[in-house]
Amino acid sequence: MRIGEAAAAAGCTPRALRLYEQRGLLPPPARTASGQRDYRPAEVARLRVIRELLGSGFTIEDLRSLADRLHLLTEGPPPRCGSPDAPAGSGAGVVGRRLALLDAEIARLTRLREELARRVYGEP
Structure with a gap:
């Protein structure tokens, strides 16, 4: 899906989506033959997690330090921090x-x- 569709599906703007990419919260998506961004459902799910965490009071810098683990939050409820399963x-x-x-x-x-x-x- 194109950037406008992905942004709408995640509840953000294309500009915000580009910012998340620039800050390393979202890996660069695949590109079409014409060079347009092409987002998959997994990337849209990650965008939703990013939006939810930002809405919960986290900053972009907070999320940058967790960027390599954000995908875990798209896979269902995570274990509580500090629990043996975390x-x-x-x-x-x-x-x-x-x-x-x-x-x-x-x-x-x-x-x-x-x-x-x-x-x-x-x-x-």
Whole structure:
């Protein structure tokens, strides 16, 4: 399938798809005789995983460090990081760092909310 069709099937734009290729998240697809990109269903499935992970708060840089294992997420639910079934280097470090950043942001926003409520409503 052509780039526009693949992008639509994955819920992104052709420009985003090219960016994922440039950043190493998606291997370069096969080309037609006329040089156009030709995406297979496996590549579209990988694009969907990339979009889902980006939507979950991961960055492109986070995913670059996991790029060689992204295909595992298209094969069904992966084993939990740290479980005996998880492959070595399965990304637990990246996930742990992302969770720590999210926890820090939640704590910051909670403090901000509490301060605002205290100032406006006199809440403790």
